[in-house]
Amino acid sequence: MQFTGLPFSTIMTLAGVVAVGVTVLYLLKLRKRRIQVPFSHLWSRVLANKRTQTSFWRRFRRILSWLLHIIMVALLAFALADPHPSDEAVKGRHLLLLIDNSASMAATDVSGGADRMDVARQKAAEILDSVGPEDRVMLAAFNEHIQPLSPFVAQASLLEKPLQEIEAVATGTSYDDALSFAADSLRGTTDAQLVLISDGAGLREATLDKFDFGENTIIRHLKVGESGGNIGVTAFNVRRYLSNKLDYELFVQVRNYFDRSVEAELEIYADGRLVDTKPIRLEANETKQDFYPSQAVAGERLEARVRLTSRDARDHFPMDNRAFAMLPKTQKASVLLVSDGNLFLEGPLMLNLNIKLKKVATAEYTPEMSGQYDVTLFDRFAPPKDILPEAGNFVFFNPPAENSPWEVSGVIEDPIITTVQKSHPLMRWITLKDLNITEASQWRTGRWDSVVASSFGKPIVVTRAEVDQKMVGIAFDIQKSDLPLRVALPVLMINIIDYFTLDDASYIPNYTTGETWAVDLGIDVDKATVTRPSGEQIEVPAFNKRALFQGDEIGFYTITASTSGENPTKVRQTIAGNLSNPEESRITPTDLELGDKEVEQGVDNLIFERNELWIWAILALLALLLLEWFSYNRRITV
Amino acid sequence: MAPKDDPFDDAFLKKLEYLYVVSKKIVAGKNQAKRKTRLVGSGIDFADHRPYAPGDDFRGLDWKVFARTQKLFLRLFEEEEDLYIYFLIDCSPSMILGEPTKWEYAKKLVAALGYIGLSNLDRVSVIPFSSKLDGRLPPARGKAQIFKIFDFLRKLEPGKNTSLEDAFSTFVTQNKRQGIAVVLSDFYDPSGFEEGLNKLRYFKFEPIVLHIYDERELNPTLQGEMELVDVETGEVCRVTLTPELVREYRQAFIDFSDELEDYCTRKSVLYFRVPIQEAFDELVLRVFRAGGFLK
Numbered sequence: 001m002q003f004t005g006l007p008f009s010t011i012m013t014l015a016g017v018v019a020v021g022v023t024v025l026y027l028l029k030l031r032k033r034r035i036q037v038p039f040s041h042l043w044s045r046v047l048a049n050k051r052t053q054t055s056f057w058r059r060f061r062r063i064l065s066w067l068l069h070i071i072m073v074a075l076l077a078f079a080l081a082d083p084h085p086s087d088e089a090v091k092g093r094h095l096l097l098l099i100d101n102s103a104s105m106a107a108t109d110v111s112g113g114a115d116r117m118d119v120a121r122q123k124a125a126e127i128l129d130s131v132g133p134e135d136r137v138m139l140a141a142f143n144e145h146i147q148p149l150s151p152f153v154a155q156a157s158l159l160e161k162p163l164q165e166i167e168a169v170a171t172g173t174s175y176d177d178a179l180s181f182a183a184d185s186l187r188g189t190t191d192a193q194l195v196l197i198s199d200g201a202g203l204r205e206a207t208l209d210k211f212d213f214g215e216n217t218i219i220r221h222l223k224v225g226e227s228g229g230n231i232g233v234t235a236f237n238v239r240r241y242l243s244n245k246l247d248y249e250l251f252v253q254v255r256n257y258f259d260r261s262v263e264a265e266l267e268i269y270a271d272g273r274l275v276d277t278k279p280i281r282l283e284a285n286e287t288k289q290d291f292y293p294s295q296a297v298a299g300e301r302l303e304a305r306v307r308l309t310s311r312d313a314r315d316h317f318p319m320d321n322r323a324f325a326m327l328p329k330t331q332k333a334s335v336l337l338v339s340d341g342n343l344f345l346e347g348p349l350m351l352n353l354n355i356k357l358k359k360v361a362t363a364e365y366t367p368e369m370s371g372q373y374d375v376t377l378f379d380r381f382a383p384p385k386d387i388l389p390e391a392g393n394f395v396f397f398n399p400p401a402e403n404s405p406w407e408v409s410g411v412i413e414d415p416i417i418t419t420v421q422k423s424h425p426l427m428r429w430i431t432l433k434d435l436n437i438t439e440a441s442q443w444r445t446g447r448w449d450s451v452v453a454s455s456f457g458k459p460i461v462v463t464r465a466e467v468d469q470k471m472v473g474i475a476f477d478i479q480k481s482d483l484p485l486r487v488a489l490p491v492l493m494i495n496i497i498d499y500f501t502l503d504d505a506s507y508i509p510n511y512t513t514g515e516t517w518a519v520d521l522g523i524d525v526d527k528a529t530v531t532r533p534s535g536e537q538i539e540v541p542a543f544n545k546r547a548l549f550q551g552d553e554i555g556f557y558t559i560t561a562s563t564s565g566e567n568p569t570k571v572r573q574t575i576a577g578n579l580s581n582p583e584e585s586r587i588t589p590t591d592l593e594l595g596d597k598e599v600e601q602g603v604d605n606l607i608f609e610r611n612e613l614w615i616w617a618i619l620a621l622l623a624l625l626l627l628e629w630f631s632y633n634r635r636i637t638v
Numbered sequence: 639m640a641p642k643d644d645p646f647d648d649a650f651l652k653k654l655e656y657l658y659v660v661s662k663k664i665v666a667g668k669n670q671a672k673r674k675t676r677l678v679g680s681g682i683d684f685a686d687h688r689p690y691a692p693g694d695d696f697r698g699l700d701w702k703v704f705a706r707t708q709k710l711f712l713r714l715f716e717e718e719e720d721l722y723i724y725f726l727i728d729c730s731p732s733m734i735l736g737e738p739t740k741w742e743y744a745k746k747l748v749a750a751l752g753y754i755g756l757s758n759l760d761r762v763s764v765i766p767f768s769s770k771l772d773g774r775l776p777p778a779r780g781k782a783q784i785f786k787i788f789d790f791l792r793k794l795e796p797g798k799n800t801s802l803e804d805a806f807s808t809f810v811t812q813n814k815r816q817g818i819a820v821v822l823s824d825f826y827d828p829s830g831f832e833e834g835l836n837k838l839r840y841f842k843f844e845p846i847v848l849h850i851y852d853e854r855e856l857n858p859t860l861q862g863e864m865e866l867v868d869v870e871t872g873e874v875c876r877v878t879l880t881p882e883l884v885r886e887y888r889q890a891f892i893d894f895s896d897e898l899e900d901y902c903t904r905k906s907v908l909y910f911r912v913p914i915q916e917a918f919d920e921l922v923l924r925v926f927r928a929g930g931f932l933k
Contacts, residue, residue: 031863032863032864032865032876033862033863033864033865034864034865034867035860035865035866035867036735036866036867036868036869037735037866037867037868037875038731038732038733038735038824038826038855038868038869038870039732039824039868039870040866040867040868040871040873040874040875041826041828041868042887042890042891042894043866043875043877043887044875045890046883046886046887046890047875047877047883
């Protein structure tokens with residue numbers, strides 16, 4: 001037997017004082033009420049019989065009453081000492097409840113709860129209910145990041161509210177971060193115990209043996225989840241065609257996590273409307289990637305949903321069944337052609353519906369004009385270098401040597417295109433190898449230049465990219481070549497315009513939940529407002545024209561920001577956040593293994609079943625009190 | 639004029655008159671014979687003869703008998719006499735406990751029975767007693783004497799402890815004229831009631847016992863640690879009253895009453911158990927129903 005209550009000497013002192021008090025009270029005779037009776041002989045006659053019969057009992061019962069009270073005092077002293085069996089642990093433990101709230105915890109393959117998260121909360125609540133008064137408990141949730149919800153606290157009830165507020169988020173799982181945090185938190189504490197409540201899904205390493213928990217730390221893994229049946233969209237994106245901005249193509253990756261083949265339907269939604277359904281069949285554990293070209297449906301917000309159609313299979317993880325993408329808006333490129341007349345250049349530009357063309361004569365050109373257009377084309381003309389705007393997109397067709405951005409060192413007679421960067425956007429779908437050119441300027445290129453096509457090492461087509469200024473240079477006069485006779489000219493014109501305008505606008509990247517997102521706002525602000533898919537609005541910091549935040553929901557996020565001052569600028573941008581995590585979609589519950597560190601599965605022996613013997617002592621005391629009360633009122637012990 | 643809270647007011651007197659009328663109805667046809675005295679004297683109705691003794695009034699000699707027998711015999715005539723009713727009322731402190739008290743009840747009872755006696759031309763005397771006789775209302779006759787009884791009863795003071803034997807010894811010594819001795823008492827005499835009642839019987843009084851008690855004495859509501867002080871003797875009895883003990887006390891009281899009743903039955907003494915919770919006029923009628931002894 002061990003005692004954890006008041007010091008023994010204190011208890012003995014208290015008990016002794018109370019026992020003496022009780023004894024003194026018993027020695028004091030009770031003052032009796034005086035009642036006048038008409039004839040005491042009748043009473044005497046009754047009492048005479050009683051006295052002869054019970055004189056011994058009368059003495060004994062008084063001692064018995066005193067003994068009852070002394071026993072009560074002893075029981076009270078026993079309770080104050082807080083006794084426990086000698087083999088029972090009575091020292092407080094440091095208990096860290098680490099609860100996985102990554103996306104896989106939203107899987108519904110559990111009984112007794114709505115999803116794995118629900119079951120995890122229940123199990124954690126059971127543990128909190130069972131901890132002892134000396135225990136210290138810390139609560140933390142983890143997904144891609146660790147989120148401590150409390151320090152070590154003695155009052156477990158304080159953790160119930162934060163526990164109930166833990167929700168599964170659409171992010172991956174970083175066991176490294178979680179276990180590193182747990183090791184740091186538990187190191188140096190007495191009787192440390194880590195309880196990891198997780199499905200184990202998303203484990204990237206077979207073993208996580210690099211953490212030093214200390215020798216005495218007990219690690220428990222409470223596995224939640226029963227099945228791994230899942231099919232999900234693991235990648236989804238959309239891109240407009242460069243040649244036809246009205247059309248776009250989809251990229252979808254769907255993965256089957258079943259151990260057998262399943263059938264499914266891929267549904268495409270545009271702005272909430274179902275626009276296409278594509279049946280797919282996936283073999284066991286197969287990942288299928290597909291491009292779906294020529295999607296000519298209007299709409300900016302696209303969504304891909306995969307729906308399992310095999311009747312004998314059940315998808316337990318609906319969170320990855322949806323993926324989202326933003327389709328950039330179609331915009332007409334505004335082009336300023338500075339030329340004194342060149343139908344070969346004007347033709348392709350005028351015929352293209354996606355281009356808004358303005359033509360000015362070289363004499364009428366002023367640098368301010370370029371600021372109003374996406375691209376400025378100079379045909380055999382170049383403004384003086386000192387008046388060329390520092391920002392803008394410029395194309396030079398055979399610029400005169402005195403104002404040319406490239407230093408002209410000579411003339412190349414009958415150049416032959418010998419080298420072409422086929423992957424360069426300017427060279428897409430065209431070939432210049434057999435192009436006949438009368439002559440071309442011989443340019444010297446600088447460090448900002450990139451040669452796209454050259455003739456024996458001499459640049460013919462050059463691009464220059466500076467901070468705010470992009471240029472394309474064609475070193476020959478197209479009228480002194482057979483390029484106008486080729487289909488390559490209109491394609492080259494489109495490529496040039498797209499080179500400046502579509503590279504950014506034709507593609508809006510998707511963001512992966514759990515990562516830090518840097519969304520380009522285009523304006524310099526300190527903060528921006530993000531409206532999450534759930535409708536919740538949060539303020540996020542912005543730096544270097546980018547809003548920085550983390551998304552943990554799938555769906556569309558809207559970021560708004562505005563500058564202040566005389567000419568305020570307002571920006572509104574929508575992006576898509578997707579889980580896009582094939583590892584997290586693998587929801588099969590997995591046991592945690594930590595190298596040579598033993599991990600106990602389950603928490604059966606964690607429950608703090610302390611034998612609170614003091615309660616029994618108090619109950620016995622109450623029983624004795626009742627007995628004393630009964631015996632006194634029934635005049636047994638008086 | 640009677641005091642304001644006087645129990646013997648006009649209303650009480652009217653009630654007594656009513657009781658008297660009712661009592662006559664009750665006894666009619668039931669007790670036809672008039673009470674005869676055992677004395678012979680100057681009555682009208684012949685009773686008996688007895689031999690002449692010197693000193694007898696020779697006017698009573700029956701000469702016809704002398705003519706036939708040559709012996710002197712006196713003619714004895716029955717003499718109708720008035721009845722003496724003695725109300726022996728216990729005024730010991732044990733009668734005065736409680737509210738209302740047995741003492742008040744007993745006084746009313748004496749007044750009622752006395753009035754009926756006076757109405758029958760009996761001689762009524764009221765004698766309070768405790769350990770001795772505490773005063774005396776001499777025998778009075780006639781209805782008008784009821785006010786004397788009232789006055790006497792009003793002025794009565796409680797006495798000391800009860801001693802039936804001592805009190806009744808004095809009574810029989812002082813009252814040579816036998817009659818009915820109505821004893822109104824709780825009979826709480828430590829030395830017992832037998833000797834006292836025997837005294838009355840031995841001296842040819844005809845005792846009638848009205849055992850007055852309070853129902854609250856029978857069923858005390860006390861519980862706990864008590865010091866029971868005898869109101870007469872001052873004797874202290876320490877006791878822890880339990881329901882069981884109260885039950886035993888109740889049984890002892892019943893035994894005590896039964897002993898008294900048994901004694902009376904054995905000695906042919908009329909006995910009435912009179913709880914003061916019973917209306918006294920009902921009791922009076924009960925007494926008449928039981929014996930009609932007043933006529």
